[in-house]
Amino acid sequence: MSTVTASHIRKKYPRAQALDDVSLDVQEGDIFGLIGPDGAGKTTLFRILTTLILPDEGSATVNGLDVVKDYMKIRAQVGYMPGRFSLYQDLTVEENLNFFASVFNTTVEENYELVRDIYQQIEPFKTRRAGALSGGMKQKLALCCALIHKPTVLFLDEPTTGVDPVSRKEFWSMLKRLKKQGISILVSTPYMDEASLCDRIALIQDGKFLKTDTPKNIVKDFGSELWSVKSDNMSKLLKDLRANKDVETCFAFGDAHHVTHKHEFLKEEELTAYLKQMQHTHIQISQIQANVEDCFMRLSGKYIL
Amino acid sequence: MNQLETISADNVIVVRDLTKKFGNFTAVDHISFEVGKGEIFGFLGANGAGKTTAMRMLCGLSKQTSGQAWVAGFDIAKEAESIKKCIGYMSQKFALYEDLEVWENIRLYAGIYGVPDKEIAPKTDELLHRLGFEKERNALVKSLPLGWKQKLAFSVAIFHQPKIVFLDEPTGGVDPSTRRQFWELIYQAADQGITVFVTTHYMDEAEYCNRVTIMVDGRIDALDTPKNLKENFDAKNMDEVFHHLARNAKRND
Numbered sequence: 001m002s003t004v005t006a007s008h009i010r011k012k013y014p015r016a017q018a019l020d021d022v023s024l025d026v027q028e029g030d031i032f033g034l035i036g037p038d039g040a041g042k043t044t045l046f047r048i049l050t051t052l053i054l055p056d057e058g059s060a061t062v063n064g065l066d067v068v069k070d071y072m073k074i075r076a077q078v079g080y081m082p083g084r085f086s087l088y089q090d091l092t093v094e095e096n097l098n099f100f101a102s103v104f105n106t107t108v109e110e111n112y113e114l115v116r117d118i119y120q121q122i123e124p125f126k127t128r129r130a131g132a133l134s135g136g137m138k139q140k141l142a143l144c145c146a147l148i149h150k151p152t153v154l155f156l157d158e159p160t161t162g163v164d165p166v167s168r169k170e171f172w173s174m175l176k177r178l179k180k181q182g183i184s185i186l187v188s189t190p191y192m193d194e195a196s197l198c199d200r201i202a203l204i205q206d207g208k209f210l211k212t213d214t215p216k217n218i219v220k221d222f223g224s225e226l227w228s229v230k231s232d233n234m235s236k237l238l239k240d241l242r243a244n245k246d247v248e249t250c251f252a253f254g255d256a257h258h259v260t261h262k263h264e265f266l267k268e269e270e271l272t273a274y275l276k277q278m279q280h281t282h283i284q285i286s287q288i289q290a291n292v293e294d295c296f297m298r299l300s301g302k303y304i305l
Numbered sequence: 306m307n308q309l310e311t312i313s314a315d316n317v318i319v320v321r322d323l324t325k326k327f328g329n330f331t332a333v334d335h336i337s338f339e340v341g342k343g344e345i346f347g348f349l350g351a352n353g354a355g356k357t358t359a360m361r362m363l364c365g366l367s368k369q370t371s372g373q374a375w376v377a378g379f380d381i382a383k384e385a386e387s388i389k390k391c392i393g394y395m396s397q398k399f400a401l402y403e404d405l406e407v408w409e410n411i412r413l414y415a416g417i418y419g420v421p422d423k424e425i426a427p428k429t430d431e432l433l434h435r436l437g438f439e440k441e442r443n444a445l446v447k448s449l450p451l452g453w454k455q456k457l458a459f460s461v462a463i464f465h466q467p468k469i470v471f472l473d474e475p476t477g478g479v480d481p482s483t484r485r486q487f488w489e490l491i492y493q494a495a496d497q498g499i500t501v502f503v504t505t506h507y508m509d510e511a512e513y514c515n516r517v518t519i520m521v522d523g524r525i526d527a528l529d530t531p532k533n534l535k536e537n538f539d540a541k542n543m544d545e546v547f548h549h550l551a552r553n554a555k556r557n558d
Contacts, residue, residue, distance in 0.1 A: 015448065037480035038451045135352045162397075162477055164351040164506055165544060166551040190478045191507075205480065235492060251485055254509035254542060255531065297481050 001028045002061075003153050003184040004049060009058035011044050011207075018044040019055070020207040026153075026186055026200075031179055033198030034188040035292065041207040042188040043083060046157045049186070050080045062153055076104065079151035081142050083158040083188075089131030093122055093141055096130050097148060104149030114181065115144045118174055136167045143174065154178065156187040160194065172197050192293035203296050210299040215292060222290035222298065224248075225264070228256040229271070231280035240278045244271070251297065256284075258294060317342050317468050317500045318363065322372035325358050332358040334523035335372065342468075345491060345501045347511050350520030351551045356504050359520070360471055363502070365389050377468040390419065393462035393470040397477040400458030403447035407438060410446055411461055418465035432460055452483030456490060463494055470494065472503040476510065488513055508544040517543070519550045526550050 004026035011019040019041045026032040034042045047053045049060055051071035060067040062074045087096045097119070101108045112119075122140050125133065130141060139159060146154060156175075160168045172194065175185055187198070195201045196215045203210040203218070211218060229250075231237045234257070241250040241259055246266040250259045261271075268285050275283050290298075318340035325333040333355045340346045350356045361367040363376055365385030373380070379387045401410045408429060415425045433439050436456060446454060455475060463470050472491075476484045488510065495501050503514065511517050512531050519527040519534075527534055527550055531543055540546045 037483075038478035040480075158478075162352075162474065162506065164354075164551065165508055165547055166351055166554075168506075169548070192481065252488065252509075252513065254512040255535075293481050300480070300482070 002026065003028050003030075004032075004060075004062050004186060006045070006049065006060040007058055009045070009048060009055045009060060011041075011048065011053070011056050017207050019048075022058075022204075022207070022209055024202055024209070024212060026184055028184055029179060029182050030199040031175060031185045031187060031197070033195055033201040034186065034204055035190075035192060035195050035201050035296065036188075036204035037190050040204045042204060043157055044207075045204075046080070046082075046155050046186070046188065050078060050155055051075060076149070077151055078153045078155060079146035079149070080155045081146040081157065081159055083161065085138050085142060087130045087138070087142055087145060090129060092127050092129055093133070094126040096141060097144055100145040101148045106149050108148060111148055111150045114150055114178075115147050117177060118147075119144050135163065139163065139167075139171065147178070152183060154183050154185045154187075156185065158188050158190065160189055160191060168194070192291070192296060195292040201292070203292075203299060205296075205300045210296070218292060218295050219290050222295055224260045224298075226288055226290045226294060227259045227261070227268070227271075228253075228284075228286050228288045229259050229275075230256050230282070230284040231275060232282045233280065236278075237275070237280060240275065240280070244274055246270075249298075253293070258288075258290075315342050316340060317378075318346075318374070318376050318502070320363070320372075320374040323359065323362060323369055323374050324371045325355075325362060325367065326370045331523050333362070333369075336520075336523075336525045337372075338518060338525060338528055340469075340500055340502065342500055343495050343498045344516065345495050345503065345514045347514030347517035348502060348504045348520070349511060349517060349547060350504075351554055351556075353556050354520040354551075354554065355523040356520055357473070360473065360502070360504070363388075364392060364394060364471055391468045393418075393465070393467040394473075395458050395462040395470070395475055396473040397455075397475060401446045401454060401461065404445060406443050406445055407433070407449075407457065408442050410457070411464065414461045415464050418467075420465050428464065432464065436460060452479050452486075455479055455483070455487060459487065459490055459494075463499055466497075467499065469500040469502060472501065474504055474506065476505065476507060484510075508542065508547055511543040511547070519547060521550055521554050522556050526553075 002025050006022060006024045009019050009022045036042055048055050049062060049067060051067050051074050054068060063077055065074050097108055118140050122137050160171055179185060198215060200214050202212040238250060238252060238257055241247050241257060246261050246263055248260045248262045250257050271285060272283055316339040320336060320338050322335045322337055323333060324335050348356055362369050362381060363374060365381055365388040376388045377391045411429050412425060433442055476487055491501055516530050518525050534546045538546045538549050
């Protein structure tokens with residue numbers, strides 16, 4: 001069953017077409033990832049789905065309710081964690097949580113079970129003002145406040161932006177635990193490596209979805225042979241690979257360059273010979289599976305030299 | 306160590322037992338390292354590990370509790386104003402004035418950093434040409450896509466040819482193609498002899514640095530080339546190295 005649907009949504013701001021014909025479908029209990037850079041339209045879509053702004057065109061539902069007509073009902077059923085920290089900085093941890101519970105006509109005690117795992121990590125600081133918490137603790141408190149009325153759908157707008165890799169991993173394991181409780185989660189992120197942690201993802205750029213599918217299918221459909229190439233001089237290697245007429249694209253990916261080539265008949269041995277001729281040493285070429293970032297760059301049309 | 310020794314070495318940053326305490330809390334705990342001219346130096350660590358505090362001290366914005374450091378040959382305790390003149394700084398959150406036009410931002414920062422008036426106009430033309438931004442000269446910065454802003458912000462931060470540029474998460478939220486173009490600008494700057502001191506949460510970017518430090522609970526727990534770090538920790542990539550070190554952190558963040 002679909003918990004969230006969006007159909008041909010458009011939204012224009014004075015300076016930009018924020019969303020341009022966007023459709024999606026989140027199944028019950030899924031983690032659905034919106035993957036894309038800042039300014040792609042992720043937040044606008046979140047605001048429409050959480051009934052905070054109206055779309056110019058198109059329709060959307062949450063739990064079968066229309067985001068325009070049934071907005072009051074939807075608000076009682078969803079949890080929303082905006083990208084910008086939006087709790088009360090002058091209230092303590094405990095006061096914030098109580099406040100959000102009372103706004104939704106419930107109590108912390110009633111739904112404590114749902115937030116227990118997360119809340120216990122910040123409980124030692126429950127008398128501290130929210131404004132004085134570290135980034136990681138703020139994020140945990142915000143998640144607790146979004147969950148305290150036991151929503152069935154959770155909207156998380158860039159919960160891990162600016163967060164270090166270890167804390168990001170912890171955050172994702174919290175999401176997995178929430179998923180097990182049957183909560184559907186729509187989460188946005190600019191970090192492509194988080195895509196593989198979602199059940200389904202939409203790659204978004206300039207207000208358009210480039211593709212929507214499971215992370216596995218997206219990387220399977222990369223559509224070209226991809227090589228990982230290394231040598232002792234990576235900076236020169238980038239230039240030399242790009243100068244080769246048979247190389248289509250070449251980009252740095254951490255400790256290796258990812259290369260696609262124009263002619264399917266370009267052989268590894270030929271490329272090795274070329275690189276040897278360019279005085280490279282310790283040349284390593286291997287065929288690899290594309291990752292979501294490779295796919296994003298190719299689909300966004302920016303996968304060019 | 307006296308100042309003469311630090312200058313004689315080809316190091317533009319020398320840090321000795323640098324420590325910063327806030328009350329009982331030791332944010333930066335006796336860190337020591339050197340950074341060479343033209344080096345790309347990656348400064349990694351978990352949130353709350355002390356990176357920003359350390360960086361603020363090196364930029365002359367915050368006084369250390371103990372220890373010493375020299376930046377571009379100047380003592381951070383006594384010559385902070387001299388340091389500010391020969392460094393550039395760019396952060397993800399704030400870099401340019403959104404309500405000023407592209408050329409006005411360049412003009413403003415060039416003036417603040419004391420670039421002689423007669424050099425500003427030709428250097429502005431040259432910069433806009435190099436970035437392919439000639440048409441955007443009179444555009445308000447807020448109308449530019451994020452990736453362009455970040456490239457412009459970096460170029461403005463090195464407009465006065467500083468000895469060192471400090472980059473605080475310069476590529477956060479930027480699309481993958483622009484992120485790579487941004488690193489190509491970093492390489493160009495390093496090739497011109499500008500030392501690049503950079504923080505990032507993207508572990509693939511750690512691979513592009515000449516050397517990387519990883520801060521844990523205010524200390525430097527690792528400092529080496531990415532290649533050596535991977536070998537020493539028997540890790541496939543920098544992400545594994547980072548997890549290996551940062552999971553030992555005691556600070557609750």
